Amino acid sequence: MDDPGTADDRAQEPAGQGLDxxxxxxxxxxxxxxxxxxxxxxxxxxxxxxxxxxxxxxxxxxxxxxxxxxxxxxxxxxxxxxxxxxxxxxxxxxxxxxxxxxxxxxxxxxxxxxxxxxxxxxxxxxxxxxxxxxxxxxxxxxxxxxxxxxxxxxxxxxxxxxxxxxxxxxxxxxxxxxxxxxxxxxxxxxxxxxxxxxxxxxxxxxxxxxxxxxxxxxxxxxxxxxxxxxxxxxxxxxxxxxxxxxxxxxxxxxxxxxxxxxxxxxxxxxxRVRAIHRLLHRLPVRAAVKALDGLFRVRTVEGPLTRALEQLGEAAAEGNAFLLTGGGVFHLVDRPSPDLLARTVPADRPRAWRTLDATVLHSTLLDHVWRIPDAPDQIAYIHDTAATVAKAERDGGTAVLIHPVREEVVRDLARQGVTMPRKSTSFGxxxxxxxxxxxxxx
The missing domain is CATH 3.90.1530.10 (Conserved hypothetical protein from pyrococcus furiosus pfu- 392566-001, ParB domain)
Structure with a gap:
């Protein structure tokens, strides 16, 4: 095949220092x-x-x-x-x-x-x-x-x-x-x-x-x-x-x-910017919720999934929030302990990074509270919300649903050279x- 750098002499080389x-x-x-x-x-x-x-x-x-x-x-x-x-x-x-x-x-x-x-x-x-x-x-x-x-x-x-x-x-x-x-x-x-x-x-x-x-x-x-x-x-x-x-x-x-x-x-x-959800293969939802006692506010919310996601969106507008499910019941998790965040979230990053739901999910929940390594046999990353919930219910794990981050936040952090936790966003x-x-x- 043609080398794009040399094959088509008819197309002039770009004059700037940006995208080529x-x-x-x-x-x-x-x-x-x-x-x-x-x-x-x-x-x-x-x-x-x-x-x-x-x-x-x-x-x-x-x-x-x-x-x-x-x-x-x-x-x-x-x-x-x-x-x-x-x-x-x-x-x-x-x-x-x-x-x-x-x-x-x-x-x-x-x-x-x-x-x-x-x-x-x-x-x-x-x-x-x-x-x-x-x-x-x-x-x-x-x-x-x-x-x-x-x-x-x-x-x-x-x-x-x-x-x-x-x-x-x-x-x-x-x-x-x-x-x-x-x-x-x-x-x-x-x-x-x-x-x-x-x-x-x-x-x-x-x-x-x-x-x-x-x-x-x-x-x-x-x-x-x-x-x-x-x-x-x-x-x-x-x-x-x-x-x-x-x-x-x-x-x-x-x-x-x-x-x-x-x-x-x-x-x-x-x-469109959507969230990428986590499926915790080996953590039953009951154990996941129990481990949060005294660290987050946990409330049972009514389904169906669309209604539960609306409540997640409302909670996420005020701070870090997650929706846990796996046994047919939705648990809204929000209002993390400030002391817990101070102990678990790295302080050497911009505030916009420290307050990301994905940051709190990985640094606080996965690494500190649940102690789950980021490995394929432990965590699956799934774009489709309903599929995440269905697999958790079928396999006995925990679906962790998160709210999407705004594109402006993503672009601003990228320009600062700050990377987000992997699979933080799904653009489409x-x-x-x-x-x-x-x-x-x-």
């Missing part, structure tokens, strides 16, 4: 070779609720992308080898094929009142200290090692990260009929008037459309605009850390200097996996 988004030859499913595009897509690898969701996706279509991003075998080495063999076979059999020429891609997701548009491309990698791409969450080394092994074996970016940036308001004389000009947004708004490369609706009700932007002038327009911006990692911290690790393993310049991303301008298309809608891949084979 390069065109690439997207690898996509050949529609005539699969049952339907919706049947071969998947949520991002860390959103798939295993094993139920994994089995559902595998049975949806023999070519579902989950067989690449979450291969199933008896050992880690066998899993990565299986993914590489599967990808090679799908390419040789014409299930997947690379587009004829490099370009950027405009991607749209919509459902009801929700509309999100952004640009997919190969982003030049930068370290956190360079201030171009801002992480806001910590990562776990085993997860990065797992993703790195998969990317090495497949020599591919199988799913884009979700990054956000914020454009500046433009002067009235610079605005065209589409509301902007000379920017990435202008290209996006022009592009969506054309016929898309593909369109599909996934089972969650989201409509997806993808367009190629191969024209050198439009590519240059996007790149010049983005070169003035920095980005916040909204989703994909472990994959970003994986990109950085793999870049160090290859002599530069090479395709490994870049990683596949979706960039969304949240000034135009605000993302997330891009569907399987619509466009990037091969790193040269």
């Amino acid at each position: 988004l390069a065109p690439f030859r997207g690898v996509r499913y050949v529609p005539e070779r699969v049952g339907s595009l919706s049947a071969v897509t998947s949520p991002p690898y860390d959103v798939v609720v295993r094993p139920d969701g994994l089995q559902h996706l595998e049975s949806a279509d023999p070519y579902n992308i989950v067989r690449l991003i979450l291969p199933q075998a008896t050992s880690p080495a066998a899993r990565t080898e299986q993914a590489a063999d599967t990808l090679d076979r799908w390419l040789s059999d014409g299930i997947l094929a690379a587009d004829a020429e490099p370009g950027l891609y405009v991607y749209e997701q919509s459902q009801g009142d929700t509309l999100q548009r952004g640009v997919i491309g190969a982003l030049r990698l930068s370290e956190a200290g360079e201030g171009v791409v801002l992480p806001h969450e910590d990562v776990m080394a085993p997860v990065v090692a797992d993703r790195a092994a998969l990317m090495r074996a497949t020599a591919a970016n199988l799913e884009p990260l979700l990054l956000t940036y914020r454009s500046e308001p433009e002067s009235p004389e610079a605005v065209d009929a589409h509301g902007t000009t000379g920017t990435a947004a202008a290209v996006i708004e022009r592009t969506v008037l054309r016929a898309p490369l593909l369109a599909t609706t996934t089972e969650d009700g989201f409509h997806h459309r993808l367009w190629a932007v191969p024209d050198p002038a439009e590519v240059a327009e996007i790149r010049k605009d983005l070169s003035r911006h920095q980005a916040l990692i909204a989703d994909g911290h472990h994959r970003w850390a994986t990109y950085l690790r793999l870049r160090t393993e290859h002599r530069s310049p090479s395709p490994w200097d870049y990683g596949l991303v979706l960039l969304v301008d949240t000034a135009r298309y605000p993302l 809608p997330k891009p569907a996996t399987g619509l466009v891949l990037r091969s790193l084979d040269t």
Whole structure:
């Protein structure tokens, strides 16, 4: 495949010191070779609720992308080898094929009142200290090692990260009929008037459309605009850390200097920010509640889940609050002891970090009160609220539901170089996996 740093001389290098988004030859499913595009897509690898969701996706279509991003075998080495063999076979059999020429891609997701548009491309990698791409969450080394092994074996970016940036308001004389000009947004708004490369609706009700932007002038327009911006990692911290690790393993310049991303301008298309909940596999909810006696206020609240979440939101507006459940009863936990917080929450961070629900959950509850290590056999991180509750009730564990943090808080901490506890936020809608891949084979 083409090296995005050298292949397309027609697209000028960006002039600024910000984001450097390069065109690439997207690898996509050949529609005539699969049952339907919706049947071969998947949520991002860390959103798939295993094993139920994994089995559902595998049975949806023999070519579902989950067989690449979450291969199933008896050992880690066998899993990565299986993914590489599967990808090679799908390419040789014409299930997947690379587009004829490099370009950027405009991607749209919509459902009801929700509309999100952004640009997919190969982003030049930068370290956190360079201030171009801002992480806001910590990562776990085993997860990065797992993703790195998969990317090495497949020599591919199988799913884009979700990054956000914020454009500046433009002067009235610079605005065209589409509301902007000379920017990435202008290209996006022009592009969506054309016929898309593909369109599909996934089972969650989201409509997806993808367009190629191969024209050198439009590519240059996007790149010049983005070169003035920095980005916040909204989703994909472990994959970003994986990109950085793999870049160090290859002599530069090479395709490994870049990683596949979706960039969304949240000034135009605000993302939804949701919480990521915790499932404590080995802690029954009765024991979890008992351990909080004298440390937090604990109240039983009425269901159903929607009503209990409303009460959680009201309590979270006043301070740290959590909703525990697992046996059909909801327990609202709030008003932590100030002395307890002073003993357990590190004091060397900004107040905005110290008062995060995720900080109190990890530093105070998990580390100090419940003494549960942050390991996969102890804690599962689940995006879907109802699924978290259902698994806790079925397995006898404790679901810990938290309220989402505001995007402004996340961005402010990231600009200060302060990372939040991992899996603190869930930005969305997330891009569907399987619509466009990037091969790193040269």
